[in-house]
Amino acid sequence: MADVAREAGVSHQTVSRVLNDHPNVRADTRARVEAAITRLGYRRNLTARALVTRRSRTLGVISFDTTLYGPASTIYGIEQAARTAGYFVSIVSLKSIDADSVRDAIAYLTDQGVDGIVVVAPQHSASQALESLPIGTPAVAVEATHRADIPVVRIDQAEGAAMATRHLLDLGHETVWHVSGPAGWLETEGRLRGWREALEEAGRPVPEPLTGDWSPRAGYEAGRRLAATAGVTAVFAANDQMALGVLRALSEEGVKVPGRISVVGFDDIPESAFFSPPLTTVRQDFDVVGRHCIEMLLRQLDAGPGPYERLVVPPGFVVRSSTAPPAAAAG
Numbered sequence: 001m002a003d004v005a006r007e008a009g010v011s012h013q014t015v016s017r018v019l020n021d022h023p024n025v026r027a028d029t030r031a032r033v034e035a036a037i038t039r040l041g042y043r044r045n046l047t048a049r050a051l052v053t054r055r056s057r058t059l060g061v062i063s064f065d066t067t068l069y070g071p072a073s074t075i076y077g078i079e080q081a082a083r084t085a086g087y088f089v090s091i092v093s094l095k096s097i098d099a100d101s102v103r104d105a106i107a108y109l110t111d112q113g114v115d116g117i118v119v120v121a122p123q124h125s126a127s128q129a130l131e132s133l134p135i136g137t138p139a140v141a142v143e144a145t146h147r148a149d150i151p152v153v154r155i156d157q158a159e160g161a162a163m164a165t166r167h168l169l170d171l172g173h174e175t176v177w178h179v180s181g182p183a184g185w186l187e188t189e190g191r192l193r194g195w196r197e198a199l200e201e202a203g204r205p206v207p208e209p210l211t212g213d214w215s216p217r218a219g220y221e222a223g224r225r226l227a228a229t230a231g232v233t234a235v236f237a238a239n240d241q242m243a244l245g246v247l248r249a250l251s252e253e254g255v256k257v258p259g260r261i262s263v264v265g266f267d268d269i270p271e272s273a274f275f276s277p278p279l280t281t282v283r284q285d286f287d288v289v290g291r292h293c294i295e296m297l298l299r300q301l302d303a304g305p306g307p308y309e310r311l312v313v314p315p316g317f318v319v320r321s322s323t324a325p326p327a328a329a330a331g
Contacts, residue, residue: 001015001016001019001042003040004033004037004040007036007039007040008029008032008033008035009032010032010033015033018030056115058087058090058112059087059088059089059090059116059117059294060089060090060091060092060109060112060117060118061079061089061091061118061119062092062106062109062120063091063092063094063120064093064095064121064123064126065093066091068214069240069269070122070239070267070284070286071122074120074142074143074289074290075091076290077286077287077288077290077293078118078142078289078293079091081290081294082294084294085298087115090109090112092105092108099129102129102130103129106133106137110134115138116138116139116140116300116301117137118141119133119140119144121141121142121144122142122186123184123185123186125184126144130144133150138300138301139297139300140152140153140293140296140297141153142289142293143186143187144186149308151308151309151310151311152308153289153292153311154289155315156190156312156313156314156315157186157190157191158190158193159194159314159315160266160282160284161190161191161192161193161194161236161266162195163194164176164195164236164264164266164282165194165195165198166202167264167319168234168236168262168264169198169202169204171324171326172325172326173233173262173325173326174204174205174233175199176195176199176207176235176236177209177210177226177232177234178191178207178209178235178236178237179209179210179211179218179235179237179238179242179243180192180212180238181213181239181242182211182213182214195209195236210222210226212237212238214238214241214242215241215242215245216241216244216245217245218245219237219241219245219246219248220248220249221249222237222245222249223235223246223247223249224252224253226249227250228253232261233260233261233326234261234326235262235264236263236264237263238266239267240265240269240271241267242265243264243266243272244265244275246263247275247276247277247279250263257277257322262323262324262326263322263323264279264322265279265281265282266281266282266284267282267283267284268281268282268283268284268318272318273320275322277320277321277322278321279320279322280318280320280323281317281318282317282318283315283317284313284315284316285313285315285316289313292311
């Protein structure tokens, strides 16, 4: 930095201000410093800076099964928000969520000197494993069960499922069948609860849900069973991938959508607008989730532990052409 200052004919403090994008630097001075940095090939020593500031400018993220749309999109939202705030992200993706795996991941990230940790914890086992976090570690959990000592950001899964169910009931369907996610997932439980409560509040029958595993194959198998079940006119699948399988099975069985059966998904994956027919679905805003996670974490870094927050992000709803009134079947 001293070499850059001599090359540009400015003080060491001015170079520091330019590097930190301080507003109180004249445009011509900034240009001269940046030109000197380019000529000399100067790069900041992040290790030395971390020793001085006691900040590595790196955040750790622990997640599970990042091949799924929800966890992968959550991580992307967190990473983008972190970069906007001037932080890099170190990601540990676990094959299984248990206390030992999370403990090892935390130890790995701590050894790297991360400033804080975000844990994407969509399963009960992941929420329980959060107890492995060392006391005083700045941390935020995504989609975790409520705990008194860790801030949580989550999307209102129950409200999203209720929106899907009410949409179908408002179209005139007598009831709504549900293809649920696998046991042990918080999203599965929230979406089941929202679907069931919406039916009960409307005084409608609650069919036995069909259990899937988030995959199109599980949706396909459920769709074949639904096509052979009398009286089915509306289906809510717990994610868009299973809804895709449902649509494929119904098409093979000669069941028109939405002519005979209307279908709603959950997630609004990029491909859902190009399904046949385009899928009505619940939208999750992962960018908002990521932004709130980073904001919570930075507040802990700046001010220390405070009242732990519980932030719920509302879902959206996208109506496309996979749903219609049941009268369309008669037509």
